[in-house]
Amino acid sequence: MNGNIFLVGLMGTGKTTIGRALARKLNKRFIDTDHEIEARTGASIPVIFEIEGEASFRRREAEIIRELSAEHDIVLATGGGAILLPENRAYLKSRGTVIYLRASINQILQRTSRDQSRPLLQTADPRKKLEELSREREPYYREVADVVIETGRPNLHFLLHSIINQLPPGSAALAATTYTPFTAMADTPSFITLPVSLGERSYPISIGHGLLDDRELFAASIAGTRTVIVTNDLVAPLYLERLTATLTAAGKQVSAIVLPDGEEYKNWSSLMIIFDRLLADKCDRKTTLIALGGGVIGDLTGYAAASYMRGVPFVQVPTTLLAQVDSSVGGKTGINHPLGKNMIGAFYQPQAVIADTATLQTLPARELAAGLAEVIKHGAIIDAPFFDWIEAHIDQLNAKDPAALAQAIRRSCEIKAEVVRQDEREGGLRAVLNFGHTFGHAIESGLGYGVWLHGEAVGCGMVMAADMSHRLGYLSEASSLRVRTLVAAAGLPVTAPDLGATTWLEWMRVDKKNEDGKIKFILIKPLGTPLITDVPQEVLLATLAHCTGKTP
Structure with a gap:
């Protein structure tokens, strides 16, 4: 592979803007075929269309593509109609990685409404013309594309990360955002700390056996004195007394809210129960909420922390595999609505995630399997060697082998922490976790x-x-x-x-x-x-x- 990246798509999808930024990111040379044609002829594209016609322009374009696609380490933004010629499609497909940039007709019209350099849109009905071009060209874009990127979201930073993380191996120098493939640790340490790097909102993920008893860890993770543990009636008999003792030994004042267990209770009523108790107990802004349980408790507690007094600190103490490898990391909080799951919530990062792997030994088989789904997901979308390891x-x-679980949790958290670092609020890249x-x-x-x-x-x-x-x-x-x-x-x-x-x-x-x-x-x-x-x-x-x- 010669390291070339070719951008295709309709006019107004961002090929030039994204191409320049991508070339800088990957240390490649950027070329725009339209600009190259104008430089060589000394005439603008509209003038060439007017004097020579579209057929002549396409011949010039084909010559440029044939010549430039033979070079190395370039990012080439092609004209919207370049893929109409079979020879152009053949050159692009065989000489580099083709990225198809897509946007809706409405978005393209917004971006091109004042641009007089688009000769094909100088008609009485630009929308109709764009719809015709889209129908005609879409099959050809799909035919040549190695990667399809939606450019509807305006955040260039996230678009670049999305592109780079979808480039096939060997197609480019994959910059600093490439994930290091999974390598199993020969000896699994008893305690692992991983950072979630988000500037002022950064926090550690602590993974280890018996962490519920580590009063120094909890003391370091909680700034204030007052704490409220939010848990459910399944987890409370197992771990509430133990965590309360640890927090008390760390000098914290502790109270607890016990909710019913189950996804069906991840709703407004449960959220109100939390708010009612916090208000009745006159909890202030320095009160730390502690989510002790699985994903439902983590999401509910996080959303309550994000909303109560417009934000109080909270700590995730996940007790299920699903929560330890996925839902406790990344700051997604919220509740379900009868018309849609997780449609009401907020991005709100915890102060810390403390995952005691010993809690997994009491996990029912069905709950363990549910967590393995998220482990498998991380391998499938990001790390094929990790997928291989899970199979083996x-x-x-x-x-519930402790060493195997520790490896799976460690790698899953590494992957999710890196995705969250790049795209905290799901502007683009983070959506792959879905x-x-x-x-x-x-x-x-x-x-x-x-x-x-x-x-x-x-x-x-x-x-x-x-x-x-x-x-x-x-x-x-x-x-x-x-x-x-x-x-x-x-x-x-x-x-x-x-x-x-x-x-x-x-x-x-x-x-x-x-x-x-x-x-x-x-x-x-x-x-x-x-x-x-x-x-x-x-x-x-x-x-x-x-x-x-x-x-x-």
Whole structure:
């Protein structure tokens, strides 16, 4: 591979702006074909169109592409119609990595409305013309694309990170944002600290056996004296007294709020119970909330901390595998609504995450499996060697082997912490962590919260996303089968419930990733590399039919 990156897409999708920034990031030379044509002819593109016509312009463009695509380590922004010629498509496909930049018609019109240098838009109805161009060119863009990037979000920083993290291996010097592939530790240390680097909002993740008894760790993690533990009626009998003793020994004043256990209680009523107690006990801004439990307790406590007195400190003490590897890290907090999962909430970072791996020994098998779904997810989207390791060690993980669990938690937290560092508020890159979640959230909402565990729904959702990735040619059949086999080996469901196509579509349309009415999916291309895109409805319906058992 010669290190070339070629940008294709309609006018107004950001090829020049993104291309320049990407070239600087990767230390490559940037070239824009339109600018190169103007430099060589001494005439502007509109003038060339007017005097010579579009056919002559396309010949000049083809000559430029043939010449420049043979160079090395360039970022080349092509004209919107460059892919119409078969020879151009052949050169681009064979001589570099092709990135298709997409934007909605509305977004393109906003960006080009005052631009007189677009000869094809100098018509009475620019919208109609853009729609025609999109219909004509979309199949060709898809044909040549290695990566598809939606440029609807205006944050250039996040777009660059999204592109760089989707570049195939060997396609470019992948800059500082590349993840170091997983390497298992020969000896698992008893205590690991990982940073989540977010400037003033940075905090440590502490992972180890017996941390619930570490009063020095809790004393260092909590600035104030007053603490309120929020937990549920399943976890409280196991760990509330123990954590209370540790906090008391650390010089903290402790009270507790015990909520009912279950996803169905991640709602406004539970949030009000927390607020009622905090207000009744006259808790002030220096009170620290401590989330002792799984993902539901973590999300609820975090949202309460973000909202009470406009923000009080909180600490995550996750006791489930799912919470330790995923939900406790990254500052996503919130509650469910009858019309959509996790649609109400806030980004609010904890002061610390303290994960005691000993708590996993009391975890029911079903809850352990739910957590393994998120472990598998991290390997599937970011780190193929980690996915390989999970396959090789799934029996040890199912058996709650402490060393295997510590490895899985450590690597999952490393991956999530790096994604959060790059995209704290899900402006682009962080959305890849939702692999399997578009389907999974629809399952949870369609069946009713709590019927399937969140991790069970995500596990099945990953099988569905892998099937869709294969149908679109992004993933081999063998890799899709590997995802299905590993999810099943973890004890998770691989056949989706038959909600009916109408219900599936209704719930998937209620998703924070969606834009302009289009359902966005996190797919993989190939295993270990994420892709954010919308898909043709016929492909979605085929996946739904296959994964619900309606077709073989």
